[in-house]
Structure formats: structure tokens, C-alpha cells
Amino acid sequence: MLALKGTAIKRKSPLQKEEALAGILFALPSLSGFALFFVIPFFMSLYYCFTEGIGGTRFVGFRNFESLLKSESFLLAAKNTLIFNAVAVPLIMVLSLGFAMLLNTGIKGLPFYRSCFILPLVVPVASVILVWQILFNEHGALSQLFQLFGLPAVDWINSQWSVAVLVLLYTWKNCGYNMVLFLAGLNSIPREYYEAARIDGAGFWTCFTRITLPFLAPTGFFVLVLSFVNSLKVFRESYQLAGNYPDMHIYMLQNFMNNNFTNLNYQRLSSAAFLMFAIISLMVLVLFRLESRLGRDLE
Amino acid sequence: MIHAAGGQAALKKRAGKGIIYILLTLASAALLFPLVYMVCNSFMESREVMKAYALLTGNSGISSDAKRLSIHLIPERVSLIQYYQALFRKPTFLVMFWNSVIVTVPIVVGQTLVSALAAYAFAKLRFPFRDQIFFLYIIVMMMPFQVTLVPQYITLRKLDLLGSHLAVILPGIFSTFGVFLLRQFMIRIPDEYSEAAKIDGAGHLRIFASIILPQCKGALASLAILVFADNWNMVEQPLIFLNNELMHPLSIFLSRINTSELGVAFACGILYLLPTLFVFLYGESYLIEGIQRSGIK
Numbered sequence: 001m002l003a004l005k006g007t008a009i010k011r012k013s014p015l016q017k018e019e020a021l022a023g024i025l026f027a028l029p030s031l032s033g034f035a036l037f038f039v040i041p042f043f044m045s046l047y048y049c050f051t052e053g054i055g056g057t058r059f060v061g062f063r064n065f066e067s068l069l070k071s072e073s074f075l076l077a078a079k080n081t082l083i084f085n086a087v088a089v090p091l092i093m094v095l096s097l098g099f100a101m102l103l104n105t106g107i108k109g110l111p112f113y114r115s116c117f118i119l120p121l122v123v124p125v126a127s128v129i130l131v132w133q134i135l136f137n138e139h140g141a142l143s144q145l146f147q148l149f150g151l152p153a154v155d156w157i158n159s160q161w162s163v164a165v166l167v168l169l170y171t172w173k174n175c176g177y178n179m180v181l182f183l184a185g186l187n188s189i190p191r192e193y194y195e196a197a198r199i200d201g202a203g204f205w206t207c208f209t210r211i212t213l214p215f216l217a218p219t220g221f222f223v224l225v226l227s228f229v230n231s232l233k234v235f236r237e238s239y240q241l242a243g244n245y246p247d248m249h250i251y252m253l254q255n256f257m258n259n260n261f262t263n264l265n266y267q268r269l270s271s272a273a274f275l276m277f278a279i280i281s282l283m284v285l286v287l288f289r290l291e292s293r294l295g296r297d298l299e
Numbered sequence: 300m301i302h303a304a305g306g307q308a309a310l311k312k313r314a315g316k317g318i319i320y321i322l323l324t325l326a327s328a329a330l331l332f333p334l335v336y337m338v339c340n341s342f343m344e345s346r347e348v349m350k351a352y353a354l355l356t357g358n359s360g361i362s363s364d365a366k367r368l369s370i371h372l373i374p375e376r377v378s379l380i381q382y383y384q385a386l387f388r389k390p391t392f393l394v395m396f397w398n399s400v401i402v403t404v405p406i407v408v409g410q411t412l413v414s415a416l417a418a419y420a421f422a423k424l425r426f427p428f429r430d431q432i433f434f435l436y437i438i439v440m441m442m443p444f445q446v447t448l449v450p451q452y453i454t455l456r457k458l459d460l461l462g463s464h465l466a467v468i469l470p471g472i473f474s475t476f477g478v479f480l481l482r483q484f485m486i487r488i489p490d491e492y493s494e495a496a497k498i499d500g501a502g503h504l505r506i507f508a509s510i511i512l513p514q515c516k517g518a519l520a521s522l523a524i525l526v527f528a529d530n531w532n533m534v535e536q537p538l539i540f541l542n543n544e545l546m547h548p549l550s551i552f553l554s555r556i557n558t559s560e561l562g563v564a565f566a567c568g569i570l571y572l573l574p575t576l577f578v579f580l581y582g583e584s585y586l587i588e589g590i591q592r593s594g595i596k
Contacts, residue, residue, distance in 0.1 A: 023426030027426070045449040122578065130564055137355070176330075239538075240550075266449055270449050
């Protein structure tokens with residue numbers, strides 16, 4: 001902002017003006033679509049947050065947010081979303097880093113294994129969801145395995161275990177993306193550091209905590225943000241697995257918002273959407289800040 | 300002594316390698332399992348499938364087998380009947396397949412085009428509020444669909460597009476992901492090339508078309524593949540913006556036929572994922588490069 005003011009006072013040279021004009025023209029198609037489908041309607045829905053009645057005729061202040069925070073279905077959805085994130089994100093981080101490290105040990109067949117990990121990324125969940133239903137049905141393969149050991153059969157998709165099934169689906173789908181990012185990060189660490197550390201008698205654990213982790217921090221932050229963002233997009237998988245009305249343990253914020261849309265409760269939906277927008281933006285901002293501070297500490 | 304120690308270390312190393320191979324192979328097998336399962340089952344006769352998974356369809360009174368859902372991999376008789384049924388006896392399948400195509404292809408082409416132009420502006424040209432706008436782009440890129448649901452619905456209603464495929468296509472074209480990804484590539488292109496062209500009197504359009512774009516071929520391919528894979532699998536948008544079920548893409552149709560028409564479901568699933576599989580086999584290296592670039596700031 002300061003820089004912009006400076007240039008305004010100094011007056012731009014014709015060449016700079018021409019470049020600015022060209023920049024705006026090149027970005028124009030994208031900018032107009034962005035404004036049309038995201039920015040302008042965003043402010044319109046912000047207006048919904050503070051009004052009441054069809055079409056938003058009466059101003060009600062923060063009452064929509066109050067009733068939202070008191071609504072049981074919203075609280076349940078928020079709780080479930082939180083639980084899903086708390087389980088899925090750390091799990092996928094550890095798994096993708098672990099497998100990236102295994103792949104980075106100079107083994108043969110790296111391209112083959114890598115392909116296996118990335119393939120689920122392009123495979124549409126809808127095309128393989130049948131397999132999940134066969135494995136996790138109450139009388140499905142996993143329950144039969146359980147009964148073999150004298151344990152009771154479980155209806156995995158329609159019980160508290162549905163979270164686990166969804167976490168599995170999410171991990172299956174997204175592990176490859178994260179792994180490729182981690183692999184690139186691992187590759188950028190100079191080998192000499194490890195060799196020098198070995199000579200000084202450092203073991204695997206010391207190398208891991210003193211060399212791998214610090215150097216991988218920027219990648220790690222990005223993967224963290226990405227995993228978090230992706231886990232909020234898990235509605236797709238949840239819909240394929242359990243339809244519009246899933247078990248109450250995987251009733252997420254996205255389900256809550258979808259249902260309110262179907263019930264034409266735009267005020268409530270907009271308030272929830274705005275709250276989510278604010279929380280995600282804040283979290284991303286904090287993570288990026290944290291990362292740049294950590295980056296400075298390393299240098 | 301030294302020899303023995305060396306030999307032991309080598310042995311330990313080799314054992315470690317072996318464990319790594321076993322772990323990786325097990326993980327790969329688990330990741331591929333759903334695919335392999337679908338392929339195997341797609342070559343079964345409809346009758347065999349119906350019998351094995353009767354429980355999924357809800358009428359389990361056929362035989363004692365039907366009380367369970369076991370893993371069933373090897374067909375009793377290899378048959379193409381499911382594929383034949385899906386392709387020639389189920390017109391709705393082809394309609395839905397076509398719906399997926401006419402939604403996905405325009406999004407891939409449109410988003411790549413619009414994003415390439417904008418990415419050039421964001422990466423190489425200076426204009427007011429450039430970085431602030433780009434930050435907004437990133438934030439919007441990260442939002443789940445439901446957050447922008449109402450805004451998009453309002454716009455589409457005003458434009459009278461609800462219920463047409465354009466309602467799904469247009470917001471897809473203007474997704475900010477493409478701009479983000481292509482900018483990551485373009486910002487790495489050294490400025491010297493365009494400076495030299497500028498001295499020779501080339502305008503921005505000329506520089507964009509003959510210097511920047513040719514160097515971004517791989518990037519464009521990466522973007523096209525990622526956008527294709529994402530939108531081929533689209534669920535939320537058609538569910539809300541397209542009321543007519545006959546306009547829905549395969550992704551939604553499939554989750555419904557899984558139970559009602561189990562006899563062809565496996566072949567439908569395989570036919571549905573074939574396009575993405577081809578794209579993957581053809582462009583895997585671009586895909587990997589695209590993923591890596593998305594992680595560099």
C-alpha cells in the first residue's frame with residue numbers, strides 16, 4: 001500500500017502506465033469472472049448474514065450468528081468437522097512423509113511405487129465406491145474377519161466408525177499428492193549434510209530431527225495447509241459413501257450447509273459460510289506467518 | 300574382525316532394504332486394491348454379481364450366500380456382458396457419460412485459457428493492487444464449495460443460468476486454481492527473454508504468445524490434467540445447480556446405480572474411470588511436475 005502511494009505521488013512513467021494497462025487487460029477475463037462469481041455475490045451473501053425474512057428485508061444485527069451458535073445441528077457439524085480434521089490431517093502428514101522417506105532411500109522401482117501412490121488422485125471416487133461398500137458393510141469383508149476372531153459385526157458406514165472409513169477414503173485419495181510434495185522437498189536437501197552428520201556419529205533419529213525436519217519445514221507447512229483445506233472438501237467422498245443423510249458421526253459442516261440450502265434457509269447458510277470463511281482465512285494467515293518467522297530463524 | 304563387522308553392516312543394510320520394499324509393496328497393493336477389484340468384477344456375468352452382492356440391493360432372500368458380502372475377485376466365467384449392457388442397453392449411462400464430457404471439456408479448455416492470460420499478468424506485469432488481488436485468489440481457492448454456494452447461486456439465478464450446464468461450467472472456468480498454478484511456473488521464467496523482445500519492439504501480446512507460452516507447455520499440460528481429474532469427479536455443483544437428473548454427470552449417477560442396477564455397476568465404474576486413466580498414463584510426468592510446482596512459493 002505504501003509503495004502504491006509513493007508511485008502515485010511520483011507520477012508513473014508512460015511505460016509503467018502501459019504495463020499496468022496491459023496487466024489489467026490480460027487479467028480482465030479472469031478478474032471479471034472472479035468478481036461476478038465470487039466477490040460481488042460474496043458481499044451480497046454477507047448482507048444475508050445480518051438480515052431476516054425471504055429476500056432479507058429486516059436488519060437483525062448478529063442475531064443470525066447467535067441462533068447459529070445455539071443450533072444443535074450446527075454444533076454437531078462443527079464438532080464432527082473438528083474431529084475429522086484432528087484425526088485425518090496428522091495421519092496423512094505422517095503417512096505421506098513416511099512413505100516419501102522410504103521412497104527417497106535410493107530404492108529401485110521408484111517410478112512404479114510413485115505411480116501407485118498418485119493414481120488414486122485421478123481415479124474418481126464414484127467409480128470405486130462399491131468396493132468400500134463391500135468391505136465396510138455390516139456383513140461385509142471386514143465384519144466377517146472380525147467374526148472369525150469372535151468379535152461382533154460392525155456396520156462401519158452407519159456407526160461411529162464411519163469417521164474412520166471416511167478418513168481412510170481421504171487418505172487413499174490425497175496421500176499421493178502430499179507424498180510428491182514431500183519427495184521434492186527431501187530431494188532438495190543436500191546429501192553432504194547427511195554424510196557429514198554420519199561421520200560425526202549421528203544416528204538416524206538425530207539426522208531426522210536435526211537435518212530432515214528443519215529443511216522440510218516450508219514443504220511441511222504447505223502440505224499442512226493443503227491437507228487441512230482438502231479435509232474441508234471431503235464432502236464429495238462423504239456423499240459418495242453415504243449420500244445426503246450420512247451417519248450423525250460424519251455429519252460435517254458441508255452437510256449442514258447443503259441441507260440448509262435445500263431448506264432455503266439462506267440466512268443460516270450464509271452465516272455459517274461466513275464463519276467458515278473467516279476461520280479458514282485466519283488459520284491460513286497464521287500458518288503462513290508462522291512459516292515465514294520459522295524460515296527467518298533458520299537463516 | 301573388520302571384515303566380519305563390515306559384512307554384518309552390509310547384511311543389516313540389505314535387510315533394511317528388504318523391509319522397505321515389503322512396506323512399499325504392501326502400501327501399493329492396498330492403494331491399487333479398489334481398482335483391481337473393480338476391474339475383476341467388471342468381467343463377471345451380471346447374474347454372478349447380483350448373487351454375490353445381493354445384500355447391497357436390499358433383497359437378500361435369494362440364497363444363504365446372500366447373507367454376507369465376501370471379497371469376490373475371480374469371475375466364474377469371464378464375460379463382457381456388463382460392458383455390453385452398459386454401452387448398448389442403458390441409454391442413460393451414455394447420456395450421463397456425455398454430460399460429464401460436455402461439462403468437463405469446456406472447463407479444462409476455458410480455465411487453461413483464462414488462467415494463462417491472467418497468470419502472465421500476475422507473474423510479469425505490474426498493475427495496481429496486483430498482490431492484494433492475488434492473495435484473495437489464493438484464499439478463495441482454498442474455500443470449500445459450500446462457502447461460495449449462495450453467492451454463486453445468486454449470480455446464476457440473476458443470469459438465468461440455473462438448470463443449464465453453463466451453471467456448472469462458468470464458475471468452473473473462473474476457478475482461481477489455474478491462475479495460481481500457472482503463475483508459479485511463469486514467475487520462474489527469466490525476464491531477460493522478454494526484455495530482449497521488448498527492445499526489438501514486441502508488444503505484451505507478442506511476448507506472451509511467442510516467448511512465455513511456448514515455455515509453459517508443460518505447465519499448461521499439468522494444469523489441464525489436474526483440472527480434468529478434479530472436474531470429472533465433480534459432485535456438489537451439479538447436485539445443486541442442475542435440478543434435472545438427466546443432466547447430471549456420471550459421478551452422481553454412479554452412486555445411485557450402485558444399489559439399483561448392481562449388475563452393470565462395475566463395468567460402468569470402469570468405463571467412467573478410463574478417461575482419467577488414459578490422461579494419467581499419458582501425462583503422469585506433467586502431473587508430478589504440476590504438483591511439485593503447486594508447493595513452491
